Amino acid sequence: MNSAIVCEHVTKRYSSLTAVNDVSFSVKEGEIFGLVGPNGAGKTTLIEMIEGLRTPDGGSIRALGLDPNKQGGELREKIGVLLQATSIQPDIKVKEALKLFASFYEHTVGDTAELLHTLSLEDKANSRFRKLSGGLKQRTAIALALVNDPVILFLDELTTGLDPQARRNMWDFVDKVRKEGKTVFLTTHYMEEAEKLCDRVAIIDYGKIIALDTPRGLIEQLGAESKVIFKIEDSDMDAAKFESIKSVSRAEKSPDGFTLYTRDENAALQGLVRLADKQGFRLTSIRTESPNLDDVFLTLTGREIRE
Numbered sequence: 001m002n003s004a005i006v007c008e009h010v011t012k013r014y015s016s017l018t019a020v021n022d023v024s025f026s027v028k029e030g031e032i033f034g035l036v037g038p039n040g041a042g043k044t045t046l047i048e049m050i051e052g053l054r055t056p057d058g059g060s061i062r063a064l065g066l067d068p069n070k071q072g073g074e075l076r077e078k079i080g081v082l083l084q085a086t087s088i089q090p091d092i093k094v095k096e097a098l099k100l101f102a103s104f105y106e107h108t109v110g111d112t113a114e115l116l117h118t119l120s121l122e123d124k125a126n127s128r129f130r131k132l133s134g135g136l137k138q139r140t141a142i143a144l145a146l147v148n149d150p151v152i153l154f155l156d157e158l159t160t161g162l163d164p165q166a167r168r169n170m171w172d173f174v175d176k177v178r179k180e181g182k183t184v185f186l187t188t189h190y191m192e193e194a195e196k197l198c199d200r201v202a203i204i205d206y207g208k209i210i211a212l213d214t215p216r217g218l219i220e221q222l223g224a225e226s227k228v229i230f231k232i233e234d235s236d237m238d239a240a241k242f243e244s245i246k247s248v249s250r251a252e253k254s255p256d257g258f259t260l261y262t263r264d265e266n267a268a269l270q271g272l273v274r275l276a277d278k279q280g281f282r283l284t285s286i287r288t289e290s291p292n293l294d295d296v297f298l299t300l301t302g303r304e305i306r307e
């Protein structure tokens with residue numbers, strides 16, 4: 001499979017700060033690739049260098065075989081860009097903005113009505129940008145990014161600041177784009193979003209890529225354990241008691257109950273139920289939690305991503 005994007009030893013400094021530090025990776029054609037990390041990690045700096053909007057201090061970048069710095073004009077014909085902060089003339093109507101953006105390109109989508117439909121904006125064509133809600137503004141910005149029928153779509157912080165329903169709409173939209181076979185390069189600081197949307201994820205922290213794999217691969221590599229979380233009625237049992245259950249590596253007591261750590265959720269659950277039977281205590285509110293990308297970040301860095 002061909003690479004849509006290749007970065008080799010890419011570095012960017014802002015005076016004494018190295019915002020992107022010797023980063024190398026590639027993105028395959030048709031892939032949904034996520035760059036994930038906390039605020040200030042270097043995501044926007046990196047994505048904007050690939051788009052040709054910022055200039056690297058070192059290393060090499062190719063997008064669709066083009067050098068974004070030297071062949072920016074040619075590249076911009078073939079990519080769609082959603083910036084982290086969109087600035088669209090507030091009084092322009094949605095359909096006028098589409099027409100205006102279409103005029104910037106040689107090649108455009110045949111039918112802007114279709115584009116409005118893809119983003120569920122049909123009935124907003126005559127609305128002024130400033131009158132739209134946050135979610136609708138974001139959808140309009142994406143419609144504008146798609147007006148040239150791009151090969152690669154860049155989405156910087158696709159869902160930051162959106163309410164949960166608007167976020168889910170965005171996720172559905174990314175699924176549509178995936179089906180069209182476009183390459184998507186997105187950034188997010190929501191691990192859940194990356195896990196849900198991306199074929200592969202690069203985790204960036206302090207300008208360095210510290211892990212890169214499929215979401216499943218990252219979680220498996222880490223060997224993070226699942227948790228079995230439960231409460232017991234009328235009991236002040238000692239957590240150590242649960243460590244006798246086969247497959248449980250560790251048990252903890254907290255104000256909300258007990259947590260068992262295990263690599264085999266089923267065995268731990270069965271063992272727990274058997275122990276309860278034998279010792280005559282009643283279990284309430286049992287649930288399991290599988291490891292996710294938040295756990296991956298925590299294990300790699302020792303910090304929560306939301307810090």
Ligand SMILES: Nc1ncnc2c1ncn2[C@@H]1O[C@H](COP(=O)(O)OP(=O)(O)O)[C@@H](O)[C@H]1O
Nearest residue numbers: 014017019037038039040041042043044045046
């Ligand atoms: N134009 C700039 N001038 C100086 N420092 C910048 C500039 N843009 C970003 N930075 C700094 O570079 C680091 C990475 O920023 P950014 O790429 O915006 O990260 P992210 O998108 O992951 O939040 C941050 O410490 C930020 O303050």
Ligand SMILES: [Mg+2]
Nearest residue numbers: 043044084157
């Ligand atoms: Mg950013």
